[in-house]
Amino acid sequence: MSTDKKEIIIESIPTSQSEDESNLMKPEVPLEGHVLRLFVTGTTPRSVRAITNLRSILEEHLPGRYSLEIVDLYQQPELAKQNNLIAAPTLIKSLPDPVRRVIGDMSDEVQVLLGLELIVE
Amino acid sequence: MTTPKAERPRRTLSKTATGIEGFDEVTAGGLPKGRPSLVCGAAGCGKTLFAMEFLVRGAVEFGEPGVFIAFEETENDLVDNVASLGFELEDLVSQNLIRLDHIVVDRSDTTEGGEYDLESLFIRLGHAIDSIGAKRIVLDTLETLFGGLNNQAVLRSELRRLFRWLKERGVTAVITAERGDGALTRQGLEEYVSDCVVLLDHRVNDQVSTRRLRIVKYRGSLHGTNEYPFLIDEDGICVMPLTSTSLDHGTSEDRVQTGVPELDQMLGGQGLYRGSSVLLSGTSGTGKSSLASHFAHATCEAGERCLYFAFEESPTQIVRNMRSIGLDLSRHMSAGLLRIVSARPSHYGLELHLATMLKAIKEFAPHSVIIDPITSFIAVGSANDAQAMLVRLVDLLKEREITSYFTSLTQGADTLEATEVGMSSLMDAWLFVRALETNGERNRLIYVLKARGIAHSNQVREFNITSTGIRLTDVYLGPQGVLTGSARVAREAEERIGIAMDILQAEKDKVLSERRRAVIEAQIFVLQAELSADLSDSHHAEQERDGVIQEQSVSREAMAKSRGHLELPANLT
Numbered sequence: 213m214s215t216d217k218k219e220i221i222i223e224s225i226p227t228s229q230s231e232d233e234s235n236l237m238k239p240e241v242p243l244e245g246h247v248l249r250l251f252v253t254g255t256t257p258r259s260v261r262a263i264t265n266l267r268s269i270l271e272e273h274l275p276g277r278y279s280l281e282i283v284d285l286y287q288q289p290e291l292a293k294q295n296n297l298i299a300a301p302t303l304i305k306s307l308p309d310p311v312r313r314v315i316g317d318m319s320d321e322v323q324v325l326l327g328l329e330l331i332v333e
Numbered sequence: 334m335t336t337p338k339a340e341r342p343r344r345t346l347s348k349t350a351t352g353i354e355g356f357d358e359v360t361a362g363g364l365p366k367g368r369p370s371l372v373c374g375a376a377g378c379g380k381t382l383f384a385m386e387f388l389v390r391g392a393v394e395f396g397e398p399g400v401f402i403a404f405e406e407t408e409n410d411l412v413d414n415v416a417s418l419g420f421e422l423e424d425l426v427s428q429n430l431i432r433l434d435h436i437v438v439d440r441s442d443t444t445e446g447g448e449y450d451l452e453s454l455f456i457r458l459g460h461a462i463d464s465i466g467a468k469r470i471v472l473d474t475l476e477t478l479f480g481g482l483n484n485q486a487v488l489r490s491e492l493r494r495l496f497r498w499l500k501e502r503g504v505t506a507v508i509t510a511e512r513g514d515g516a517l518t519r520q521g522l523e524e525y526v527s528d529c530v531v532l533l534d535h536r537v538n539d540q541v542s543t544r545r546l547r548i549v550k551y552r553g554s555l556h557g558t559n560e561y562p563f564l565i566d567e568d569g570i571c572v573m574p575l576t577s578t579s580l581d582h583g584t585s586e587d588r589v590q591t592g593v594p595e596l597d598q599m600l601g602g603q604g605l606y607r608g609s610s611v612l613l614s615g616t617s618g619t620g621k622s623s624l625a626s627h628f629a630h631a632t633c634e635a636g637e638r639c640l641y642f643a644f645e646e647s648p649t650q651i652v653r654n655m656r657s658i659g660l661d662l663s664r665h666m667s668a669g670l671l672r673i674v675s676a677r678p679s680h681y682g683l684e685l686h687l688a689t690m691l692k693a694i695k696e697f698a699p700h701s702v703i704i705d706p707i708t709s710f711i712a713v714g715s716a717n718d719a720q721a722m723l724v725r726l727v728d729l730l731k732e733r734e735i736t737s738y739f740t741s742l743t744q745g746a747d748t749l750e751a752t753e754v755g756m757s758s759l760m761d762a763w764l765f766v767r768a769l770e771t772n773g774e775r776n777r778l779i780y781v782l783k784a785r786g787i788a789h790s791n792q793v794r795e796f797n798i799t800s801t802g803i804r805l806t807d808v809y810l811g812p813q814g815v816l817t818g819s820a821r822v823a824r825e826a827e828e829r830i831g832i833a834m835d836i837l838q839a840e841k842d843k844v845l846s847e848r849r850r851a852v853i854e855a856q857i858f859v860l861q862a863e864l865s866a867d868l869s870d871s872h873h874a875e876q877e878r879d880g881v882i883q884e885q886s887v888s889r890e891a892m893a894k895s896r897g898h899l900e901l902p903a904n905l906t
Contacts, residue, residue: 253452265447285453289460296437297453299482303446316447327444 245277246270246328247307253300254286258317262301265318273330303327346553349397349469349505352390353383355572359557360548364529369499369506371526373518374533379544379565380509382418383533384471385411386569387507389420391469392430399469400432400461404477408433418569429465438481445483451491455498462504470499473509476520496525517549528552534560543682546572562684571688573725584608589701589736592631593624595805596764599781599790605762606786607700608734610727612757614741615766619777620798621740622646624766625703626655626662627803628738633665637700641673642690644709648673659801672697678709683722686710691729701736707756708742720756727759761785766796769817776817779805795821 250266252259263282270278285292285300295304299315305328314327325331348362357363364370364387374380388399403411411433412422425431434457462470475492482488499506508526513519523530530549535542545560563572587607591597597604605611615621625641632639643651651673652662665671674693676686694702704726710719723739730737741756757763763782768775777796781789794805795817809816809824816824 251453253456256452258448258450262447285456289456292453292457292460293434297457298436298438298451298478299449299454300452300456301449302453311442313443314446315443316445316449319447320445323444324446327446 245279245308246274246305247279248328249281249283249295249304249306251283251285251291251295251297251300251302251304254284259301261317261319262303265321266303266324269318269321269324273325305329348554349391350395351387352394353386353570353572354568355561355563356546356570359546359561359572360529360551361555364505364507365551365554366505367500367503368528369496369508369526370529370531371508371510371518371523372531372533373510373512373523375512375535378512378533378535379563379570380533381406381473382415382565383531383570384473384507384509385415385420386418388431388469388471389415389422389425390569392425397468398430398432398465399471400434400458400465400467401471402458402461402473403433403435404438404472404474406473407435411435417567418565419567420569432461432465432467434461436477438477440481440483443481448487449484450487451478451495454491455495459502462502468504469506470504471507471509473507474511475508476510476518476522479520492522493525523549529554533563538682543684545684562688564685564688566688566692571692573684573688573691583734585734590631590635592627592629592634593803593805595794596779596803599792599794599805600762600784601787601789603787605736605784607736608731609761609785610730610737610739610759611762611764612739612741612760613764613766614743616743616768619766619768620796620803621742621766622651622705623655623658623798623803624764625705625738625740626651626660628701629662629671629703630655630660630665632701632736633668633670637670638697639665639671639701639703640693640697640699641671641703641705642693643673643675643705644678645706647675657800658798658803672699678713683710683713683718686713687722687726690726694729694733694735699735701738702730703738704740705738706740706742723756724759757783762787762789771817772820774818778808778817 248266248270250262252262266280270280283291285297291297295302301315301317303314303318303324305312305314312327312329314324316323318324322331326333347366348360348364349366350357350363372380372383385401388401391397391399401411406414415422422431422433426433436454436457458470461467478488478492479485496508508522510518510520510522512532513521517523517530517532529551532547532549534545534547536545537543544563544565546563547560548556548558561572563570565571585607588603588605589607590604591600613621613624622645629639629641641651646654648666652666655662662671662673666673672693674690676689678686681689690704707719707723710722713719727737739756739760760783762784764779765782766777766779769778770776777798778793779796780791780793783789793808793810795808797804797806806821809821
């Protein structure tokens with residue numbers, strides 16, 4: 213499989229576009245490149261797996277160029293409606309445009325990269 | 334071991350009233366409480382409305398807040414769509430009685446990157462339910478999920494979990510689903526919902542559409558299995574639980590007048606039983622509507638309400654026409670005792686006719702109802718459908734003890750009675766009006782074909798529509814057959830002349846016989862006079878003879894004395 217990386221346009225971007233940021237986990241890397249939020253449901257094995265898988269993909273493909281918030285929907289159930297969520301876990305890439313979603317435990321790396329538009333088919 | 338099965342007390346399924354008119358009667362109480370029910374049907378059959386009304390009525394009438402999860406329409410669309418039905422969703426939302434949530438299922442921006450479940454949806458539903466303490470929830474249309482997610486196996490197992498979860502939450506849920514080919518739902522949702530499945534249907538026959546509802550399945554509960562017609566009007570859905578399964582409606586001993594005294598006379602002298610159904614059939618122009626108007630008039634005169642469904646004439650036309658025969662219906666209308674509802678038969682389908690009639694009956698609560706004519710309905714549906722509808726209508730009216738008059742237009746002269754066999758068996762009384770054409774005139778005849786429980790006359794009466802109303806007269810039944818109209822009048826005149834002649838003759842005979850008697854008496858007098866004359870003559874003769882004999886004996890003694898003879902013994906003389 214091709215793993216060539218896309219050019220990443222790095223701009224100055226706001227911390228988060230969400231209004232409900234008080235309880236969010238702090239972004240690990242400051243503010244450049246991809247803005248990502250991963251919605252999980254507690255500490256189920258699938259949630260844990262999703263976090264681990266996503267982190268390793270991001271570290272491999274976007275080291276230092278992403279911000280990731282991990283949201284526990286059990287803690288903030290109202291976010292499910294606000295973000296129009298159905299499945300769990302759900303990853304939402306809000307920047308760069310367009311907004312894209314990846315659902316699942318992020319075990320399918322190719323699909324995750326396709327979803328994040330880090331690779332093209 | 335004991336058998337716990339036998340000891341377990343029998344529990345009745347608790348139900349949640351939907352508040353949808355008629356539906357709670359059909360299901361004997363509503364949907365299963367705290368369980369999911371499936372409402373399925375083709376596009377445009379009223380699923381969303383059914384679900385929405387279930388929520389709105391729950392919130393307004395039963396104080397049960399509800400959540401509407403819309404997969405297809407946005408919140409604004411929903412608000413707009415049901416506003417036309419008089420539901421003010423925004424108010425209810427602001428009062429926290431209803432919560433709307435539009436779930437967008439769009440696969441174009443979503444990639445599936447591994448194993449997932451629908452826990453987010455569960456959280457979303459749970460949050461919506463908790464936020465207003467909802468007792469009811471609607472998922473409209475859940476199947477949209479199938480278009481948004483690739484992994485059908487996950488989806489199916491999650492749906493199964495969803496229904497289980499809804500049950501655990503104890504919310505009464507309505508899940509709508511689109512009807513599939515040969516199956517109730519396109520995605521086989523019915524296999525997940527085991528408690529209650531309602532099927533809505535919208536059929537068009539002969540350009541007339543009819544909505545129908547059927548309870549396909551209702552576990553643990555009795556329910557009507559028929560297809561029930563329903564309508565959607567400005568008040569929402571109205572299901573008609575029309576066929577009462579039993580004939581256990583009350584019967585009245587009370588009698589009501591027909592408005593024509595002679596007709597009451599034919600009906601045992603007292604008119605009809607209250608709450609009975611009367612068929613009034615006849616060929617066109619025989620005065621059915623006039624007779625029906627008399628019924629209406631009589632009802633109103635008794636201070637009771639009458640509802641007149643006219644399918645051929647407008648209210649004003651009826652009022653005008655009846656004024657010409659001396660009935661002032663407008664007086665009753667302004668007094669609020671008479672309401673005339675006019676509608677073209679072809680305006681809508683049979684079921685809608687029935688439903689609108691039922692609605693009007695419920696509103697006006699009349700004591701008598703006139704349907705003029707029922708034959709119009711055959712023009713709308715088939716004869717079978719019309720008959721089925723009438724059965725339901727008759728049942729309905731009887732249940733409410735409303736006296737009902739149905740006029741029926743008979744087509745040909747030959748099949749007068751045959752055509753209405755189907756309907757007549759429903760009716761308690763059957764009056765027949767027919768025209769008889771003789772001697773260049775057309776005269777109306779009326780007779781009572783049947784009247785259950787009434788010793789009715791077997792006589793045919795002549796039926797006259799005069800400027801002061803309907804009058805019935807006896808027809809002439811003679812050796813020449815039935816005579817009506819001028820023939821009857823002529824015959825009656827003949828009879829009158831005949832009687833007068835007889836009287837004259839009798840008087841003449843009397844005079845003659847008196848004369849004869851006088852003559853005979855005179856003769857008797859003469860004879861008696863003769864007789865007495867005879868008697869006196871003979872008496873004189875005797876006296877004379879006695880005198881002579883005496884004189885002879887005196888002279889003989891004198892002679893003997895003179896001759897000096899001895900006296901003779903007396904016995905010799």
